[in-house]
Amino acid sequence: MSIIHVSNIKKSFGNIEVLKNISFEVNKQEVVAVIGPSGSGKSTMLRSLINLERVDNGDIRINGDYLVKNGKYSNSQDVKKITRNMGMVFQHFNLFPNLTVIENLEIAPKVVAGKGITDVHNKSMELLEKIGLTDKKDVYPSKLSGGQKQRVAIARALMMEPEILLFDEPTSALDPELTGEVLKVIKLLAEERMTMIIVTHEMEFAKEVANKIIFMDNGYILENGSTEQLFDNPQLDRTKAFLNKQY
Ligand code: ADP
Ligand code: MG
Numbered sequence: 563m564s565i566i567h568v569s570n571i572k573k574s575f576g577n578i579e580v581l582k583n584i585s586f587e588v589n590k591q592e593v594v595a596v597i598g599p600s601g602s603g604k605s606t607m608l609r610s611l612i613n614l615e616r617v618d619n620g621d622i623r624i625n626g627d628y629l630v631k632n633g634k635y636s637n638s639q640d641v642k643k644i645t646r647n648m649g650m651v652f653q654h655f656n657l658f659p660n661l662t663v664i665e666n667l668e669i670a671p672k673v674v675a676g677k678g679i680t681d682v683h684n685k686s687m688e689l690l691e692k693i694g695l696t697d698k699k700d701v702y703p704s705k706l707s708g709g710q711k712q713r714v715a716i717a718r719a720l721m722m723e724p725e726i727l728l729f730d731e732p733t734s735a736l737d738p739e740l741t742g743e744v745l746k747v748i749k750l751l752a753e754e755r756m757t758m759i760i761v762t763h764e765m766e767f768a769k770e771v772a773n774k775i776i777f778m779d780n781g782y783i784l785e786n787g788s789t790e791q792l793f794d795n796p797q798l799d800r801t802k803a804f805l806n807k808q809y
Contacts, residue, residue: 564589564590565624566622568611571584573616591755592758593757595771595772595776596608597763597765597778597808608650608759611624617630618633647724651729661703663699663700666714686717693714695713712744713747732744732762745767748760748767752771777804
């Protein structure tokens with residue numbers, strides 16, 4: 563069964579409809595890349611999954627549970643429970659500037675009860691090693707490069723042991739020479755079969771790491787298919803034009 567099931571969601575800001583009728587599914591352990599021009603609704607779609615935006619219509623089901631059904635949201639307790647299955651990594655890292663690296667990692671699992679993470683400190687040390695930043699554990703984010711900040715943001719999201727990770731242009735704010743170290747961590751997670759949705763402009767990376775591609779344009783999903791199919795045999799002229807511009 564699909565772990566994420568979105569059907570016919572719509573979302574307007576004022577009288578501008580930015581998600582027009584979005585449906586897609588993500589299976590467990592799939593890596594889905596979302597591509598498309600700026601302003602096409604990629605961030606709004608991603609944020610809707612984790613309840614940072616509220617849709618007006620449609621269904622979002624996570625692990626079979628309805629976050630929203632026919633535009634009606636589950637009660638706040640259930641919404642919390644459902645969205646706790648997901649972690650999100652943002653373009654601009656959003657680390658707490660007044661906390662050290664390790665404090666950034668440990669704050670959420672310490673504050674949020676009921677997650678059953680027995681040893682927060684072991685977990686944070688393990689993740690710091692995984693992202694290669696053990697030696698930076700006691701420094702403040704301002705002392706880190708953008709690439710290091712983003713690796714910390716990924717580790718912080720992993721502290722809550724999410725089943726699904728959402729990335730919104732994780733390398734767009736980075737100098738080109740720093741994107742590689744972040745993509746390497748995401749690739750590692752893909753090898754570990756983490757379920758991920760990644761909004762990205764890095765087409766080569768999408769090709770390499772994603773099983774499935776969603777192409778969004780102007781509030782619609784115009785094309786949605788396997789990575790090979792979408793890159794090697796796009797069906798629509800609009801998709802072809804977008805891909806041609808990216809290379
Ligand atoms: P993308 O991530 O593909 O660039 P977004 O989801 O950020 O697209 O935006 C889609 C559209 O919705 C854009 O026209 C954007 O200006 C608009 N939009 C996004 N967030 C808001 C908001 N909070 N209020 C009003 N309009 C918004
Ligand atoms: Mg965006």
